[in-house]
Amino acid sequence: MTELLKITIGIDPNVFDVLGLQVTWHGVFTAVGIVAGVWLAVRVASSLRVGIDLDTAYSIGMIVVACGLVGARALYVIENYGDNSNIDSIIDIFRVNEGGISIWGAMIGGAIGGWAYGLKNKLPSAAGADAAAFGMLLGLAIGRIGDIINGEHFSRASDLPWATYYSNVNSPAFFRDPSHPAVAYELIGDLVILGIVALLWKMQPKPGVVFCSAFILYSIMRFFVSFLRLDSEEPLLGLTTPQLVSVLVLIIGTPLLVFFLKREDPGPYIAPDPASRRQQGTRAERRRRLRGT
Numbered sequence: 001m002t003e004l005l006k007i008t009i010g011i012d013p014n015v016f017d018v019l020g021l022q023v024t025w026h027g028v029f030t031a032v033g034i035v036a037g038v039w040l041a042v043r044v045a046s047s048l049r050v051g052i053d054l055d056t057a058y059s060i061g062m063i064v065v066a067c068g069l070v071g072a073r074a075l076y077v078i079e080n081y082g083d084n085s086n087i088d089s090i091i092d093i094f095r096v097n098e099g100g101i102s103i104w105g106a107m108i109g110g111a112i113g114g115w116a117y118g119l120k121n122k123l124p125s126a127a128g129a130d131a132a133a134f135g136m137l138l139g140l141a142i143g144r145i146g147d148i149i150n151g152e153h154f155s156r157a158s159d160l161p162w163a164t165y166y167s168n169v170n171s172p173a174f175f176r177d178p179s180h181p182a183v184a185y186e187l188i189g190d191l192v193i194l195g196i197v198a199l200l201w202k203m204q205p206k207p208g209v210v211f212c213s214a215f216i217l218y219s220i221m222r223f224f225v226s227f228l229r230l231d232s233e234e235p236l237l238g239l240t241t242p243q244l245v246s247v248l249v250l251i252i253g254t255p256l257l258v259f260f261l262k263r264e265d266p267g268p269y270i271a272p273d274p275a276s277r278r279q280q281g282t283r284a285e286r287r288r289r290l291r292g293t
Helices: 025-045 054-080 090-094 101-119 127-148 184-204 209-226 240-264 274-292
Strands: 006-009 014-018 021-024 161-167
Touching: 006 025, 025 054, 025 127, 025 184, 054 101, 054 274, 101 127, 101 161, 101 240, 127 184, 127 209, 184 209, 209 240
Parallel strands: 006 161
Antiparallel strands: 014 021
């Protein structure tokens, strides 16, 4: 049965070269995932239920993406520091052109950046984070398509009636034994969690509940799927770095979920009128001029 249900992937992971820069399917679907994720998050954030205006929502989206990229590279560098991957300096965090990112780092970095921006600008951060959760899950699912094509995440040999096998010589998994499609499991898990939080959203929970639920569900899914992955270090208790981060997120996310469930609903957000913003700016400038005199 394993032979009958063995899925052979023979697609070249490299799409084309542009001025010496190699474009891969991983990069293509990562970019598509980011665009689609930002689009969905902005649509939810600019809805009447959240109330963030479209321009502000896109600004938050760009902040989240930028912080996510930094976080993705930072956690990867921390995980691989000093081993055989030629990472030996903290400066490697900024060498994003050399490849190597961490999904957990992207999620945590984006969440921190989005919350910080929202709090600084007095936006409904919890409701905005709920909207971002939709974009995060969609973006993760789309990005995993490129991982499946490339075969760069090694998994254990399959002991089930299905497996993936890579036949293209440019694939990192070329001629490895038929293995579990662990990344495909993650893709399916992302879509299932996206469906769950969509149903939860329809129940109109308090702000922050959808965001925490998405992180908690992803943590549980990632923890168990990581047992099938072979591409991460095991720094503590025989657990890989993604598993340890999953545990940490569960420890932080569970009481945070309880907090949002018990917190008084702040009510709908009413965006400041642009005219009042200009008037406030004019008053502030007038006060600064008076202090200067």
